Structure formats: C-alpha cells, structure tokens
Amino acid sequence: MSGVVAADGSILHHSGRHLHANDGPGGVIRTVVSAARTSLGGIARSSLPVGIAVAAQVDPRTGTVVHAPNLGWRDVPLARRLSEELGAPVAVVNDARAATIAEWKYGAGVGATDLFLLILGTGVGGSAVMGGQLLEGATHAAGEVGHMPIIAGGRRCHCPNWGCLEAYVGGWAIAERAREAVRADPENGAALVARADGAPQITARTVFEAYRAGDLLAGRIVRETERFLADGVVGIVNAFNPSVLVMAGGLVAGMPEFLPIVESAIRARCQPSAAGARVVAARLGEDAALVGAGIVARDYLAPP
Amino acid sequence: MSGVVAADGSILHHSGRHLHANDGPGGVIRTVVSAARTSLGGIARSSLPVGIAVAAQVDPRTGTVVHAPNLGWRDVPLARRLSEELGAPVAVVNDARAATIAEWKYGAGVGATDLFLLILGTGVGGSAVMGGQLLEGATHAAGEVGHMPIIAGGRRCHCPNWGCLEAYVGGWAIAERAREAVRADPENGAALVARADGAPQITARTVFEAYRAGDLLAGRIVRETERFLADGVVGIVNAFNPSVLVMAGGLVAGMPEFLPIVESAIRARCQPSAAGARVVAARLGEDAALVGAGIVARDYLAPP
Numbered sequence: 349m350s351g352v353v354a355a356d357g358s359i360l361h362h363s364g365r366h367l368h369a370n371d372g373p374g375g376v377i378r379t380v381v382s383a384a385r386t387s388l389g390g391i392a393r394s395s396l397p398v399g400i401a402v403a404a405q406v407d408p409r410t411g412t413v414v415h416a417p418n419l420g421w422r423d424v425p426l427a428r429r430l431s432e433e434l435g436a437p438v439a440v441v442n443d444a445r446a447a448t449i450a451e452w453k454y455g456a457g458v459g460a461t462d463l464f465l466l467i468l469g470t471g472v473g474g475s476a477v478m479g480g481q482l483l484e485g486a487t488h489a490a491g492e493v494g495h496m497p498i499i500a501g502g503r504r505c506h507c508p509n510w511g512c513l514e515a516y517v518g519g520w521a522i523a524e525r526a527r528e529a530v531r532a533d534p535e536n537g538a539a540l541v542a543r544a545d546g547a548p549q550i551t552a553r554t555v556f557e558a559y560r561a562g563d564l565l566a567g568r569i570v571r572e573t574e575r576f577l578a579d580g581v582v583g584i585v586n587a588f589n590p591s592v593l594v595m596a597g598g599l600v601a602g603m604p605e606f607l608p609i610v611e612s613a614i615r616a617r618c619q620p621s622a623a624g625a626r627v628v629a630a631r632l633g634e635d636a637a638l639v640g641a642g643i644v645a646r647d648y649l650a651p652p
Numbered sequence: 653m654s655g656v657v658a659a660d661g662s663i664l665h666h667s668g669r670h671l672h673a674n675d676g677p678g679g680v681i682r683t684v685v686s687a688a689r690t691s692l693g694g695i696a697r698s699s700l701p702v703g704i705a706v707a708a709q710v711d712p713r714t715g716t717v718v719h720a721p722n723l724g725w726r727d728v729p730l731a732r733r734l735s736e737e738l739g740a741p742v743a744v745v746n747d748a749r750a751a752t753i754a755e756w757k758y759g760a761g762v763g764a765t766d767l768f769l770l771i772l773g774t775g776v777g778g779s780a781v782m783g784g785q786l787l788e789g790a791t792h793a794a795g796e797v798g799h800m801p802i803i804a805g806g807r808r809c810h811c812p813n814w815g816c817l818e819a820y821v822g823g824w825a826i827a828e829r830a831r832e833a834v835r836a837d838p839e840n841g842a843a844l845v846a847r848a849d850g851a852p853q854i855t856a857r858t859v860f861e862a863y864r865a866g867d868l869l870a871g872r873i874v875r876e877t878e879r880f881l882a883d884g885v886v887g888i889v890n891a892f893n894p895s896v897l898v899m900a901g902g903l904v905a906g907m908p909e910f911l912p913i914v915e916s917a918i919r920a921r922c923q924p925s926a927a928g929a930r931v932v933a934a935r936l937g938e939d940a941a942l943v944g945a946g947i948v949a950r951d952y953l954a955p956p
Contacts, residue, residue, distance in 0.1 A: 405925045414925070415924065415925065461790070462788075462789055462790040462794075474891075478782065478787055478788070478789065478794065479785065479787070479788055481783065481785075483782055483783070483787075484766075484782070484783055484893075485766055485782065485892065485893025485894070485926070486765070486766040486893050486894055486895035486926075486928075486929070487893060487895075487925045487926065487928070488893075488925075489890075489893040489923060489925035489926050490766075490782065490891070490892055490893040491891065491893075492890045492891060492893070492923055492925075492926065493890070493891050495886075495887070495890040495891075495922075495923055496800060496886075496887035496888075496890060496891050497802055497883045497884075497886060497887050498801055498802070498803075498804045499802075499803060499804055500802045500803055500879065500880055500883035501879070501883070507921075507923055508920060508921050508922070508923075508924075508927075509886055509890075509921040509922070510921075511883065575804065575805070576804055579801045579804035579805070579815065580801075582799075582800075582801060582813055583799070583800035583801050583887070584800075584891075586793075586796045586797070586799040586800060586813075587778075587794070587795065587796060587797050587799075587800050587888075587891055587892075588789065588794055588891075589788075589789025589790050589791060589792075589793040589794040589795075589796070590789070590790055591790035591791075616812060617811075617812050617813040617814075618799075618812070618813070619793060619796055619799055619811055619812075620719065620812075621709045621718070621719065621791045621792075621793035621796075622789070622790075622791065622793050622796065623812075624790075624791070625790070
C-alpha cells in the first residue's frame, strides 16, 4: 500500500500494489519506486521525503532492514537504495512502530504520553510509546509481547519458544486450536468443519463467524481465547504501565467484544498502580502503518 | 540504611537504622531525619541534597509516596516533609528504580543504553533503562514484571492476579511450593522439614541450603524454579529487548547458578532480534538503592 500523507496525517492519495517476496530486494525496490512515483506524480516537488513501513526488524537510524522473515531479507540498506532511486530522502520504519506512531499522533492514542499498541492479527505484535518517546530497545525490537509466555512450557510457537501469547491468541493459533478441537470432538465440530469447507481450511475468521452463528464449539474457542488474551494483557499492562492500551489488528476488528473483556481484566487483576489503563480500539485501521510512515518521513527527515 | 554517597558513587558513610511501619509517617520521618543528621554530621555543608529510596510507588517529580503497601502509606508528601525538617533539597525514588540507576551508573550495567534490572527476593520486581532513560510508565510503575502471568490461571499471587512470575519464583512462593511438596511427599520431604524445624518454617533459603546438601525434594523445587524463571526471563527479554539483564536480590545471591540457566534460555528461546541480551549479576548488593538515591539527589536536585 502506498500513498501521500498530508502534514495533518490525512491521506491524500492511496494505492494498493502487490509485492512478491520472491522478487528479492531488487524487485521489491522497483515495485516500491514505481508506486512512490505514481503516488508522487501529482505532487509538484518530487523530492518530498518518503517513509516506508516494513514488517521487519529495522534499524531506524540507518534505514536498514536488519531481518525480514516474511521477505527473507537480512541487512538490506533499503533507505539508501530507495533514496538513490527516488532522489529523495527515505525513512524506513517497522510496521508496528509506524502504526503506533500513527495511532499516537492522529488516532486512538492522541494526547497519551505512555501508550501500548497491541496488534492481534495472524501474529501478535506490539510497540510502546513511553514518556512521549517510541520505545526502541537495544535492537529496535522492544514490545514483542506476542512472545511473552503465558503458559510456561505450553503450546509450540512459530518463534523458538513454547507457550507464548501468540501461540494461543494469534490468528494462526486460534485456527490451530480450533482444528484440534474439531478433531477431538467431531460431533460438535461438524458445523465448523462444514462452514470452513474442511478442517484444514478453518481460520480464526471462520471460528468467529461460527461463533456469531451460535456454534457451541466455536464459542468455546472464543471464550478460551478471551481468557488467554486477558492474561496476556494483564502482564503487558503490569510490565509497561501504559495509560492507554490501543488494540489493533484484524482479530480486534472481527471481535470488538475483546475490548471490554480485556479492560475488565485490567481493572480486576492488574497491580493497583497500573489498573487504571484505558482500553481503546485503534482508529486508523489498515492505513495506520502508511500514516505512520508519513509521519516518520515528515518528522525525522530533513525538510526537502 | 542511610549513608553519604560521594560524587563517584562510592559510600563515604554508612549506617543501618530500623524503621517501624507502625510508627506512621511522622515516626518514620523522625527516624530518617535523625539518620540523615548522623550521616551528614561529618560533612561541612548540611544543605547537601538528600535522596531517599522507598519500597513504594513514588511520584518522582513531587517526591510523594503514592502508595507504600509495606508501610501502609498513601499520598505522603515525603520529599516536602523531609525537606522542611532537614533544610535541604530531598528527592524520593522507588527502591527498585534507585537500584537500577545505581547498577547502570556504577555497577553491572555501566555503559548499557538499554538494561533491565530483575530483582528476585521475597517478591519479584523490575525496572528498566531504555534508550538511556529510566522507564517510568504512566504512574511510575513500569517494570513490574513479577506480575506478568507465566501460567494463565495458575497459582494465586499476593497481587490480585493468578499465575504471576512472582507466584512461582518469589521467595515466598518457593517456600509455599516447598511446603506443598513436603505435604504431598512426606517421605522425601522429611529432611527439609527437619532442617527448617517444621514445615511452616520452610523458606527459600532452607530450600536452597537443602539443595546444596543434596536433598532430592529441594533439588526438584530448585529445578522447577529454574524452569519458571527461564520462562519469565524469555518473556521479559522479548518484551523489553534489553542489551543487558542485571539480576539482583537475595535469591540470585543465594543461587548464582540461575544466571547461566537464564542466559541459555535467552539464547535458545528468545526472538532472534532479542536473543543477544547478556545476563550479569548485580554488583552493588544491598547498597544499590542507597547509591541510587545518592545519584538521584546529585543529578536531579539543583546543586545546594
């Protein structure tokens, strides 16, 4: 997704463009350059700063993609290469951090000095603003709360650990738990299997849909997910002590009921000092990372 | 404990003084004033800045003790009242934060920009320096990782939650687990009970001593504690992404074997981006909070 972000955080131009990981850095950069040229076509000054959000560990000072598991990249100097192509300054930022900056400056977290953005999607990610500054960490990876264990020695995660929050409430994990449940209880699982057109096709989305249609087994999965999520959030809020927890991602969009449940758990079970944190839904949806990349370009690059 | 801390972090004068919580704020303040006068007796300038570390939620800007469960205090303007008595500027800081500042400036974390101090004592506490700044949180409570659940719905904690890290590896929890174990297995528990002079007197210290003496049941408790601790630390390091994890507190002093175990867990099970964190033992021992209070007085109060 690419676009032009105005100084007030609004999106002036917007376009979707598909990237193919197996194009390698060269191919991806060509696509990005072409998208940026399209987006910038109507803008008089082509040397406007460019921000790009990537699902990767990024060194924001150099604009290097340190490690992008989805793209299979390691140590790609993305900012430098894009800057050479575009003839404009380029900032590179991790996508969760970009979304956090966007929600903080123009979305659900406006005015907060200490906020945590929790992203519930296929994976579980996070990022924090603490004391009015984005929390980076030693290798720009702070906030990876999807990989805090909530059940020591529990379910295998996609990361090198077991029992992580993501291994229970990430989209892939909800699907996996549901597939196990229908295997263990074929009778109550039959409707969900039929809806998904076969057990292997069960996703978090089909579980949520079945739950809304009154399916018992799907209801059980959703209830368990709520409990795991509440435990994870209690840990996050105790550990980071935000004033606002912003919840983002496809699973939150699909199941807004998670918000009051999470807020109740914070009130009842967090340390008294931390238990006042408010829980709010992200406001910028899928545009958050784009807006955040624009903000980073605006604020962290020298004016053109 | 009170003392005079030199500009280089060394302790010039040192004295222990017992405080009694049921003296109330007035009595405690009189004791602190008397201790400070003793410590400052040999110093020419009595208006030297005074720092005080308290096991409490503190607002460091106003020097107010917001909540001190051990003392039963709420909203005590400690800095103001001490300052009136002493005729000197006074800074108040949470004890874990004071210890963190001390280890960062003069102890095991010198040179680190992103460090986490994990305190394993009767309770489990923590505090972080991120990007070269102490992490405060919305209500100055960031870093309370003792209350991150590691077993969702698990053991009752002393906080309002279940399954917290502290409920497994805090000193009180180790003792509790050991008492349950000797009840469940009286035969293998007999030696530990005898050593402690009765099951109710079992403490983490007696468990560690029995383990060193080759006691099987104590060995089981220690091994389990290691596993729970490793899980907790993997979560902390993934969430905060420090370059250095400093381990402090009586349990670490009593069981330095925890350090390499924790470091192995970080290497093997953290996210690749975070897995490089070094694990080091705290260096300043019980003086850390005193030194930290001195640093806060030096750095954050106007020179006298």
